[in-house]
Amino acid sequence: GGIITQTPKFLIGQEGQKxxxxxxxxxxxxxxxxxxxxxxxxxRLIYYSIxxxxxxxGDLSEGxxxxxxxxxxxSLTVTSAQKNEMAVFLCASSIYERLFFGHGTKLSVL
Amino acid sequence: xxxxxxxxxxxSVPEGGMxxxxxxxxxxxxxxxWWYRQHSGEGPKALMSIFSDGDKKExxxxxxxxxxxxxxxxxxxxxxxxxxxxxxxxxxxHANYGNEKITFGAGTKLTIKP
Numbered sequence: 001g002g003i004i005t006q007t008p009k010f011l012i013g014q015e016g017q018k019x020x021x022x023x024x025x026x027x028x029x030x031x032x033x034x035x036x037x038x039x040x041x042x043x044r045l046i047y048y049s050i051x052x053x054x055x056x057x058g059d060l061s062e063g064x065x066x067x068x069x070x071x072x073x074x075s076l077t078v079t080s081a082q083k084n085e086m087a088v089f090l091c092a093s094s095i096y097e098r099l100f101f102g103h104g105t106k107l108s109v110l
Numbered sequence: 111x112x113x114x115x116x117x118x119x120x121x122s123v124p125e126g127g128m129x130x131x132x133x134x135x136x137x138x139x140x141x142x143x144w145w146y147r148q149h150s151g152e153g154p155k156a157l158m159s160i161f162s163d164g165d166k167k168e169x170x171x172x173x174x175x176x177x178x179x180x181x182x183x184x185x186x187x188x189x190x191x192x193x194x195x196x197x198x199x200x201x202x203x204h205a206n207y208g209n210e211k212i213t214f215g216a217g218t219k220l221t222i223k224p
Contacts, residue, residue: 004153031210033212035214041216042112042116042198042214042215042216042217043154043198043214044214045211045212045213045214048211056211058211059213090153090154092153094210094212097142097144097159097202097204097210097212098144098156098159099144099146099154099156099200099212100156101153101154101155102153103151103152103153104153
C-alpha cells in the first residue's frame, strides 16, 4: 500500500501572507489533486495535475498557485491569505478515478 | 449552483437501522459516481463506485444508479456506530482514464445512535 503525506498538519498565517502547502505520495500515481474543504460546502477542486509539470485549474483556482515538479510531489501556494480564513486543504492522488487522500492541512489566518 | 447535490444534509439513524443517502447531478456529462466516507480528523476514503444503471452491493452497502435521472443513492443496512461519518458523492465524466476532474457534493453527515 501507499500513503499521502501532507505538511504541515496545521498552518497559521497572517493576512496577506504567501503560504505553501506540500504533498507527497508513494503510490506512483500519475494524477494528483488539491481540494479545499469548508464546513457545509464539501470539497471544492482547486488544482489537479495529470503528470509531472502539468497543471489543470479546478473550480476554485483563483487566489492559488500550484506546482508539480516531480511525479511524487504536488505543492499548493495561497498567494495572499485572507483574514479570518479557515479551511482544511486535502491532497489526493488517483488511479482509475479512485482518490486516495492525505489527512489534510488545517489553515487558520489571523 | 453545485453540479453535484446531496441530500439530506444530516441524517440520524438508530443502530441496526437502514441509512439512505441521495445524490443528484445537474450536469448530464457526469456519468460515473463514487461514494466516499470521512471520519473526523481524517481524509475521505473511497467506499464504492457505481458506473452502470441498477444496484451494486458490497457487504452492508448498496449503491443504486439511475443514469436517466442522474440520481445515485447509497443504502447502509444494519448501521453501526462506526458508520457515523461525513459521506460524499463524487462524479466524473469518464471512468478508468486516471486523469479526470472529479467533482464532489457538499456531503451528508450521518449519525448512528446506539
